[in-house]
Amino acid sequence: MSSGDILDVVFDRFLSGTTIFANRDVLRHDYVPQALPHRDEQIHKLGAMVAPALTGSKISNVFVYGKTGTGKTAVARFVLSHLERRAGDTGAPVRVSYINCRLAGTNYRVLAELCRTWSVNVPFTGLASGEVLDRFRDSLIASKRFTVVVLDEVDALVKHQGDDTLLYELTRINESLRGGWVGIVGISNDLHFKEYLDPRVLSSLSEEELLFRPYLADELYDILLARAKSAFLPNALLEPALRLCAALAAGEHGDARRALDLLRVAAELAERETAKAVTEEHVRLAQQKIDDDRVAEALKSLPLHSKVVLLATHLISSRTQEGAITGDVYGVYKELCDVTKVEPLTQRRVSGLVNELDVMGILNARVVNLGRYGRTKKIRLGIPPKALSDAFSHETLVSSLMSYTPKSFHRRRIA
DNA sequence: CCTCCACTGGAAACCTAGGCTC
DNA sequence: GAGCCTAGGTTTCCAGTGGAGG
Secondary structure, eight states, X not given: OOHHHHHHHHHHHHHHOOSSBSOGGGGSTTOOOSOOTTOHHHHHHHHHHHGGGGGTOOOOOEEEEEOXXXXXXXXXXXXXXXXXXXXXXXXXXXXXXXXXXXXXXXXXXXXXXXXXXXXXXXXXXXXXXXXXXXXXXXXXXXXXXXXXXXXXXXXXXXXXXXXXXXXXXXXXXXXXXXXXXXXXXXXXXXXXXXXGSOXXXXXXXXXXXXEEOOOOHHHHHHHHHHHHHHHBOTTXXXXXXXXXXXXXXXXXXXXXHHHHHHXXXXXXXXXXXXXXXXXXXXXXXXXXXXXXXXXXXXXXXXXXXXXXXXXXXXXXXXXXXXXXXXXXXXXXXXXXXXXXXXXXXXXXXXXXXXXXXXHHTSEEXXXXXXXXXXXXXXXXXXXXXXXXXXXXXXXXXXXXXXXXXXXXXXXXXXX
């Protein structure tokens, strides 16, 4: 049998042999369904806020907030795609640009992305932000269109007080447009986000506000049921499994995204073992798998130095009961760099990396005062050591350090 | 009550990669 | 192709911190 034949067998089996899915895309969280259960109120309100666009009037900027998986993005996409379609019918020159700020990463990349949705060419680096903004503005003026810019996860752009220049510029862009306008829909998971904003930006960005409450277990159940109807073949899903997905996700602040992930992964597990239906057992396995995968993914995509810092922490904490402290971690980190011929970063930088890892939940770092013995951070792994060795097993350089025995490790007595 | 350790974390300077203009 | 500019990452510098131990 040739390689091509083997592949044909695999593909055929995939195409015909599935016992579970009718349409798996329905369970992806970027899928926008025909109906959004339990979000009528928000759809109605947001619809009313953007409706003036159909007659060419400037819409108010809207600030949408609520926790992850409460339907913010889905509602925004739903409402705005309807707006665009309706505008197409009536001939209103409305256009919607959707940007995920966290995925974009920086101010510059958000702007560049924005330009790309307008087919304006910008290099991925090298230009001044102001220049990119100018190009965006020029294309707006040239096209004479009304624009709704959706900035999903805007909080990712403003981590410190005072770096809200991009938002400031965007909220002011209308002043320099003749004829067109830009309306901003800002979406944030972080309820405290507003505190970091310049009052001028805040008042301009949140001319209107829309709050999304977490879903209740019953509501999650309805959402899952609606999707499941088109995602699964008849009888491929047992009702208790669906209940369990809803209950588990409700336990985690009513996160619909989580619920959908659970259902999808559970179904994939069931399919892989060619089970006839998705059971509660599959859901439980899925819960574990999602957590493991998320950690593994985060670990693999870490920059080299962060990995070494993690290893240093691991090496120390596997040799003492107490958590490691910054000085020790840095000492061992430098040793590991030395062994692998990697130029070490400074302690200040490593301390910054530790903070980043702490935010990601991979490390637990806590500032402690040891009195006479100074002020430092106690650092512990936030994940099982096994996750480390698994994730790094493909990288010879890093994995070889897992069994290294640190020399410089002068532990003093800590109260 | 005072000292002083071992850092923390803010701020600014510095470095690098990449695009722009001429 | 030189000389300029910027964003993002890193280093350098340093004031600030809070409690054990004297």
